[in-house]
Amino acid sequence: MHLDPFELHRPTTVEEAHRLYAERPAGADYLAGGTDLLPNYKMHLNLRPTLISLDRIPELARRDGARVGAMVRLGDLERDADFVGRYPGVARALREIATPLVRASATLGGNLLLETRCFFFNQSEFWRASLGYCLKADGDRCHVVPQKERCYATFSGDLAPALAVLDAEVELAGPGGRRTIPLLDLYDRAGDGIRRTHLRPGEILTSVLLPPAARERSATYSKLRVRPSFDFPELGVAVAARIVDGRATELRIALGGIETCPRRFDELTTPLEGAPLDGPRRRELAAAVQAAVRPVHNTFLPPDYRRRMVGVYVRRALTEVVGATAVP
Amino acid sequence: MSSPAPLKLTINGLPVATVAPAERVLLDLLRDDLGLVGTKRGCDLGTCGCCTVLLDGRPTLSCLTLARLVEGRTITTIEGLAPPGGLTPVQRAFVEHGATQCGFCTPGFLLTATALLRENPRPTRDEIVRAISGNLCRCTGYTKIIEAIEAASTGAP
Numbered sequence: 001m002h003l004d005p006f007e008l009h010r011p012t013t014v015e016e017a018h019r020l021y022a023e024r025p026a027g028a029d030y031l032a033g034g035t036d037l038l039p040n041y042k043m044h045l046n047l048r049p050t051l052i053s054l055d056r057i058p059e060l061a062r063r064d065g066a067r068v069g070a071m072v073r074l075g076d077l078e079r080d081a082d083f084v085g086r087y088p089g090v091a092r093a094l095r096e097i098a099t100p101l102v103r104a105s106a107t108l109g110g111n112l113l114l115e116t117r118c119f120f121f122n123q124s125e126f127w128r129a130s131l132g133y134c135l136k137a138d139g140d141r142c143h144v145v146p147q148k149e150r151c152y153a154t155f156s157g158d159l160a161p162a163l164a165v166l167d168a169e170v171e172l173a174g175p176g177g178r179r180t181i182p183l184l185d186l187y188d189r190a191g192d193g194i195r196r197t198h199l200r201p202g203e204i205l206t207s208v209l210l211p212p213a214a215r216e217r218s219a220t221y222s223k224l225r226v227r228p229s230f231d232f233p234e235l236g237v238a239v240a241a242r243i244v245d246g247r248a249t250e251l252r253i254a255l256g257g258i259e260t261c262p263r264r265f266d267e268l269t270t271p272l273e274g275a276p277l278d279g280p281r282r283r284e285l286a287a288a289v290q291a292a293v294r295p296v297h298n299t300f301l302p303p304d305y306r307r308r309m310v311g312v313y314v315r316r317a318l319t320e321v322v323g324a325t326a327v328p
Numbered sequence: 329m330s331s332p333a334p335l336k337l338t339i340n341g342l343p344v345a346t347v348a349p350a351e352r353v354l355l356d357l358l359r360d361d362l363g364l365v366g367t368k369r370g371c372d373l374g375t376c377g378c379c380t381v382l383l384d385g386r387p388t389l390s391c392l393t394l395a396r397l398v399e400g401r402t403i404t405t406i407e408g409l410a411p412p413g414g415l416t417p418v419q420r421a422f423v424e425h426g427a428t429q430c431g432f433c434t435p436g437f438l439l440t441a442t443a444l445l446r447e448n449p450r451p452t453r454d455e456i457v458r459a460i461s462g463n464l465c466r467c468t469g470y471t472k473i474i475e476a477i478e479a480a481s482t483g484a485p
Binding site: 001002003004005006007008010031034035038039042051053055075098099100101102104105229230 | 349
């Protein structure tokens with residue numbers, strides 16, 4: 001499986017990367033670890049004539065406590081005792097991503113901006129041509145939900161939900177300036193599913209910021225997949241809460257692997273702020289999250305099973321995080 | 329093919345000066361350009377670990393590594409693990425425990441295991457299982473591979 005020819009650039013500053021991007025109207029992709037982009041390029045999925053590697057930009061590889069550069073390799077982050085000690089829920093998600101070999105190259109930013117996945121997309125060109133191309137690559141109709149407007153491919157990153165329950169933010173640098181936004185605001189839930197983020201043309205995700213409150217929360221992450229040693233999530237569940245005097249506050253629940261974007265369920269958790277989260281209430285909350293999701297049939301496991309597992313995994317995660325508290 | 333550019337790197341302790349187009353992955357550079365065919369092409373998508381090499385001592389998937397991006401770095405392939413005619417303790421343990429059948433995955437396992445024992449000379453069984461979780465073997469079922477790495481770690485025969 002060979003890569004088609006492309007131009008390759010290795011800028012040393014974010015500004016140089018922007019300039020290279022702007023000078024290539026035929027299109028360019030930024031290249032981080034390559035563990036997602038290069039397999040997709042080998043399968044001829046949405047090729048661009050230029051790759052701009054971000055591996056030589058020192059700013060993107062910095063790590064200082066609560067700020068982690070987007071080009072930090074996942075394998076380095078999981079070996080960082082300080083980071084793992086501060087954010088054990090994120091560390092759990094980290095160790096569940098792919099394999100140690102993939103994590104040696106894969107990056108934090110790459111995982112947050114992972115291409116969405118689908119039966120009908122992650123296939124060789126021959127396979128896709130035989131069936132007829134799909135909306136997400138080379139075609140004009142979706143094979144999962146037959147229509148021509150929206151792509152239903154699944155967001156399969158593990159870190160986004162784990163970071164979202166800690167209220168993480170992302171720093172973005174674009175040709176027009178820099179901005180910091182909540183992590184989940186990066187994802188375009190209302191879009192057509194092909195454009196998955198609110199990144200502006202040429203904009204680069206430079207780092208992830210964890211607020212001080214993140215260290216005060218108990219957090220967990222669990223993942224449903226077919227092969228526990230390798231696969232992308234069929235469902236990823238992150239739960240975090242601040243436990244003070246036996247009461248849970250700042251409760252957050254986030255899911256990945258189930259819809260086009262990672263999603264947090266503040267509309268269900270905010271009304272419970274400070275309420276005792278006993279067994280019946282945890283079951284009720286897990287059932288409400290389950291009722292709110294609509295997986296489609298585009299990954300290995302059937303959507304109804306995945307939806308029911310949402311209830312099971314959320315209930316277990318809630319029990320792990322808040323179940324031990326001495327609720328009155 | 330895009331135009332090849334000069335590329336210098338260190339492979340198995342020797343300086344190498346070659347050329348590579350932008351789209352050349354390290355696996356193809358090793359096998360097709362330099363004749364180092366001990367590194368195997370399995371899935372070519374990062375799933376199987378057959379193409380594992382050590383990049384500055386760390387196990388890395390050569391099928392997903394662009395050759396130009398490892399300019400100036402140090403690569404160890406299976407050919408460079410032991411001196412000619414000799415075996416490293418991990419290789420010897422694989423032989424003695426029958427930890428290889430068809431042999432296709434073996435170079436990748438040996439490089440992963442070598443790096444594991446350098447970083448963690450006395451890994452637990454669970455640490456071994458986690459470390460090799462990105463290397464697939466379709467013959468042995470892993471038991472003998474795990475036993476071989478355990479034996480190499482303790483120096484037991």
